[in-house]
Amino acid sequence: MAGNTILLVEDEPEIRDMLNFALSRAGFRVVEAATAEDAMIRLDGGLPNLLIVDWMLPGMSGVEMARRVRRDDHTGELPIIMLTARGEETDKLKSFDSGVDDYMTKPFSPRELIARVKALLRRSGAPDSDVLEQGPIRLDLTAHQLFINSREVQLGPTEFRLLENFMMNPGRAFDRTQLLDRVWGRSVYVEERTVDVHILRLRKALKPFDLQHLVQTVRGVGYRFLQPS
Numbered sequence: 001m002a003g004n005t006i007l008l009v010e011d012e013p014e015i016r017d018m019l020n021f022a023l024s025r026a027g028f029r030v031v032e033a034a035t036a037e038d039a040m041i042r043l044d045g046g047l048p049n050l051l052i053v054d055w056m057l058p059g060m061s062g063v064e065m066a067r068r069v070r071r072d073d074h075t076g077e078l079p080i081i082m083l084t085a086r087g088e089e090t091d092k093l094k095s096f097d098s099g100v101d102d103y104m105t106k107p108f109s110p111r112e113l114i115a116r117v118k119a120l121l122r123r124s125g126a127p128d129s130d131v132l133e134q135g136p137i138r139l140d141l142t143a144h145q146l147f148i149n150s151r152e153v154q155l156g157p158t159e160f161r162l163l164e165n166f167m168m169n170p171g172r173a174f175d176r177t178q179l180l181d182r183v184w185g186r187s188v189y190v191e192e193r194t195v196d197v198h199i200l201r202l203r204k205a206l207k208p209f210d211l212q213h214l215v216q217t218v219r220g221v222g223y224r225f226l227q228p229s
Contacts, residue, residue, distance in 0.1 A: 004130055005029045005048040006117065009039040009065070010083070011057050022110035036060035040068065043075050044186040050121060055084035063098045070099035074181045079124045081116060132167045135228025136209065139167055148209045158183065159202045166215065166225030175222040199223055
């Protein structure tokens with residue numbers, strides 16, 4: 001999933017449509033799920049930037065979903081906002097104990113939700129816009145374009161997602177399994193050596209600008225991206 005993507009988990013169609021409309025107008029890409037089970041499947045296919053989850057869902061509750069998200073290394077760092085009609089202090093404590101980052105009691109205004117979404121994204125390090133910039137590198141997530149020194153560079157879709165992940169997490173080392181989960185999604189079976197092939201392609205695209213060294217091999221671990229000086 002691209003930057004500034006929100007996975008909205010809400011079983012009531014009217015509320016889901018209203019929130020989707022408001023979030024889309026605010027510039028977010030919204031992916032919908034009516035159940036926690038459907039949302040977990042979608043998370044296997046790729047990670048959003050943030051989850052908005054209703055407490056009262058058919059089947060698995062929003063609270064149980066939040067617990068599962070937090071226990072999984074693949075999704076454990078995702079920001080979560082819980083929506084609920086429950087306003088008692090004990091309910092809020094139970095919600096936060098499940099690992100959510102913020103809690104909103106219905107009814108609420110879409111404007112307040114959007115403000116909280118933006119604040120939480122800033123705290124989690126997600127980009128405020130769909131453009132990532134580091135040194136001479138500019139990655140436009142909406143147009144799906146890479147520019148280096150203001151010159152457009154052609155990049156394959158997998159290499160683009162790799163670079164996006166690296167630029168959103170500069171200096172962090174990822175092993176091959178983590179990169180497979182983040183870039184390909186867990187619902188797709190790909191051999192670990194495939195990561196090495198796409199890393200070589202990404203370095204090849206950066207080489208004409210003498211930036212191939214930014215994608216660094218971490219011996220015994222995997223790869224990390226260095227911030228351009």
